[in-house]
Amino acid sequence: MTSSVTSSVTSSDAPLLEIKNLNKSYGKLTACDDISFDLWPGEVLGIVGESGSGKTTLLKSIAGLVEPDSAEIIYHQKDQGPRSVNDMSEAERRILARTEWAFVHQHARDGLRMGVSAGANIGERLMAVGARHYGNIRSTAIDWLEQVEIDSGRIDDLPRTFSGGMQQRLQIARNLVTHPRIVLMDEPTGGLDVSVQAKLLDLIRSLVRQLDLSVILVTHDLAVARLLSSRLMVMQHGRVIEQGLTDQILDDPQAPYSQLLVSSVLQV
Amino acid sequence: MGDILQIKDLSKNFTMHTQNGAEINVFRDVWFDLKKGESVGITGPSGMGKSSLLKIIYGSYKADTGQVLIKHQGRWFDVADCLPRQILSIREATIGYVSQFLRVIPRVPTIAIVAEPLLERGVEKHQAYAKAGELLIRLNIPETLWSLSPLTFSGGEQQRVNIARGFIAPSPIMLVDEPTASLDDANRDTVLAMINEVRQQGTAVLGVFHNSHDRNMACTREFNLSDFRKAA
Numbered sequence: 001m002t003s004s005v006t007s008s009v010t011s012s013d014a015p016l017l018e019i020k021n022l023n024k025s026y027g028k029l030t031a032c033d034d035i036s037f038d039l040w041p042g043e044v045l046g047i048v049g050e051s052g053s054g055k056t057t058l059l060k061s062i063a064g065l066v067e068p069d070s071a072e073i074i075y076h077q078k079d080q081g082p083r084s085v086n087d088m089s090e091a092e093r094r095i096l097a098r099t100e101w102a103f104v105h106q107h108a109r110d111g112l113r114m115g116v117s118a119g120a121n122i123g124e125r126l127m128a129v130g131a132r133h134y135g136n137i138r139s140t141a142i143d144w145l146e147q148v149e150i151d152s153g154r155i156d157d158l159p160r161t162f163s164g165g166m167q168q169r170l171q172i173a174r175n176l177v178t179h180p181r182i183v184l185m186d187e188p189t190g191g192l193d194v195s196v197q198a199k200l201l202d203l204i205r206s207l208v209r210q211l212d213l214s215v216i217l218v219t220h221d222l223a224v225a226r227l228l229s230s231r232l233m234v235m236q237h238g239r240v241i242e243q244g245l246t247d248q249i250l251d252d253p254q255a256p257y258s259q260l261l262v263s264s265v266l267q268v
Numbered sequence: 269m270g271d272i273l274q275i276k277d278l279s280k281n282f283t284m285h286t287q288n289g290a291e292i293n294v295f296r297d298v299w300f301d302l303k304k305g306e307s308v309g310i311t312g313p314s315g316m317g318k319s320s321l322l323k324i325i326y327g328s329y330k331a332d333t334g335q336v337l338i339k340h341q342g343r344w345f346d347v348a349d350c351l352p353r354q355i356l357s358i359r360e361a362t363i364g365y366v367s368q369f370l371r372v373i374p375r376v377p378t379i380a381i382v383a384e385p386l387l388e389r390g391v392e393k394h395q396a397y398a399k400a401g402e403l404l405i406r407l408n409i410p411e412t413l414w415s416l417s418p419l420t421f422s423g424g425e426q427q428r429v430n431i432a433r434g435f436i437a438p439s440p441i442m443l444v445d446e447p448t449a450s451l452d453d454a455n456r457d458t459v460l461a462m463i464n465e466v467r468q469q470g471t472a473v474l475g476v477f478h479n480s481h482d483r484n485m486a487c488t489r490e491f492n493l494s495d496f497r498k499a500a
Contacts, residue, residue: 040353198374205373209388227373231352245352247328254330256285263286 014076016041016214017062017182022071024057031057032068033238039182044208044215046229046246048222048261054238055218056106056186062216063103063184064093078181098128102175106187108167112159112174118145119155121174129178144173148203165196169203176207185217189224201227222265226250234258271339272441272472273302273325278334278348280320294320295496298334304440307463307473309487312494318476321493322443324348325474326365327355338362338441360388365443366434368450370418370426378421378429379404379414385437396436403432406462408455424450431459438466444475448482460485 015038024032031054039045047055060066062073064085073085078100085093097103105111112121122141123131131137142152148169150162159167168188175183188204189197205228208215219225225232226246233243234257242255253259280294294317302308310318323329324347325336331348338345340362347355359365372381379400386396404414407428413421418429427450434442444463448456463486467473474491477483483490 043353202373202375226371230356245327245355248330248352251323252282252329254283259285 014082015039016076018072018074018082019062020072020074022058022061022068022073024054024061024066024068024071030054030238032061035238035240037233037240037243039214039216041214042212043231044217044229046225046232047216047218047235048220048225048232049235049241050220050261053235055235058235059184059186059216059218063101064097065103075182098125099178100181102178102180102183104168104171104175104183104185104188106190108159108164108171111171112167114158114160116158117156118150118159118162118170121159121170122177125174125178140177144177145170147207148173149199163196165192165200168192168200172204172207176211176213179211181214183213183215185215187219187221188217189219189221197224204228222250222262234261270303270305271301272304273300273339273474274335274337274344275300275325276335276337278321278324278336279332280317280324280329281332295493298493298496300491302441302472302474304470304472305467306489307467307475307487309483309490310474310476311483311490311492312497316493316497318493319445322365322445322474322476325441326363326443327359328365362439363441363443364434364437364439365445366431366447367445368427368430368447370430372418374419375417377415378409378418381418382429382432382436385433389437399436400432403436404429406458407432408458424452424455427451428455428459431462435462435466438469438471440471442466442471442473442475444473446476446478449478456482457485 017039020036022032022035035058047058049055057066061068061071074082075085076082088096103111113124119138119141122144123137126137126140141155145152145155150166150169154162159170162170189200192200201224207213217225217229229246231244232246232249234241234249234255236257242249242253242258249258250262253262275298278298279296282292282294284290284292298321310321312318320329324331327347327350334348336347338347338358340358345354345358347358350358379397382400382404383396386399387393401414409425409428418426421429431447447459451459460482463473473486475486477486
């Protein structure tokens with residue numbers, strides 16, 4: 001009766017991003033030790049682990065913000081099929097980083113231009129992809145400020161006059177305005193007050209669904225990982241210790257280190 | 269005929285690495301079938317692994333040995349040996365899980381939490397919210413609370429919000445873990461009636477129930493898990 005048990009997938013056919021054998025050392029310290037994984041369309045992949053586990057280095061290596069010692073990164077570009085990111089020219093990578101990819105830094109000031117207005121921060125990425133009409137750019141910027149729940153009356157204010165939570169939301173708007181397909185996020189809720197975190201989590205979750213984003217989310221906060229990600233990788237000492245469905249990793253962790261990580265979280 | 273879930277030779281152990289590698293053998297060599305339109309109550313004393321069995325079927329616990337075969341979109345999948353994204357796709361279309369605990373993002377209104385599964389299936393927002401409202405009314409959550417986050421609600425209210433969310437888009441297989449545990453009599457009867465309704469519409473229900481009364485009301489047969497307890 002159960003003669004054919006299927007183990008192949010019916011729906012999504014190809015990953016969006018393939019990372020193969022990524023290595024990065026700082027002197028004697030191995031930050032990423034031969035890491036391989038795929039990111040699938042529409043998924044939020046959480047990478048968890050303690051500080052120093054290599055998760056941020058991994059994310060920055062993928063983004064090209066850190067040069068890995070070795071890695072093959074294959075991106076399935078819109079309408080173009082798989083392309084090796086390694087083979088792209090510097091200029092091509094820059095275009096990718098401004099269009100189909102986005103990077104949300106832990107500290108908004110690393111992802112924003114603090115010396116120009118909120119509207120210019122959003123408009124800049126649009127202009128980088130060819131938008132020239134001032135009125136259109138401004139109205140898109142207003143739309144995006146509203147999407148991330150910033151009063152559009154603040155459009156001409158400098159980001160430094162914003163609270164931490166607003167700055168982070170502005171950074172997200174700046175990143176998403178060009179409709180990227182892949183968003184890399186490094187501790188996006190780190191350093192924010194808990195009440196501000198909740199608002200940001202809610203916002204990120206609804207934007208991911210609305211815009212059908214694929215996300216790699218680095219966080220040390222397992223509660224954030226549970227709320228946002230569908231799949232998890234646990235890292236320790238530069239290696240992937242365990243990976244699987246988010247609720248399986250958190251509810252029935254198998255590896256000793258994952259068990260320790262999960263059992264160390266305070267219950268509230 | 270009509271099987272939608274087949275469990276073969278299933279065993280579950282926990283190895284507690286943080287407690288000197290202590291081993292807990294939960295159950296061994298479990299065999300079980302579930303058909304469309306039936307509702308089965310898992311029985312057995314506390315600690316026998318009733319909830320663990322549900323979680324293995326849902327894919328949130330790992331199995332040690334055996335198969336958990338689920339008929340998903342006309343084909344059989346072994347959940348114990350599926351990729352994460354396959355399990356997610358099976359959850360989307362075939363398996364629902366309703367626990368007694370609600371896990372939500374702070375700040376999201378009750379009505380949105382309940383409507384979400386319908387929205388995920390592509391239903392229009394006003395229809396999804398209307399259906400969510402119907403369920404909340406049926407479960408006695410007053411309309412004044414719908415725009416609030418359920419985080420500040422009582423345990424029983426949270427449980428009912430969770431049930432509304434779980435039943436708004438019934439899956440072919442529904443796993444229910446003590447859905448009536450902290451409900452008063454009226455709400456308990458509503459939930460038991462809802463389980464019977466989805467079963468009559470063809471859903472296969474597998475559940476753990478708070479007591480024999482509730483089990484008798486909601487189930488067409490029982491499955492005794494203590495038959496599968498073996499000394500290691």
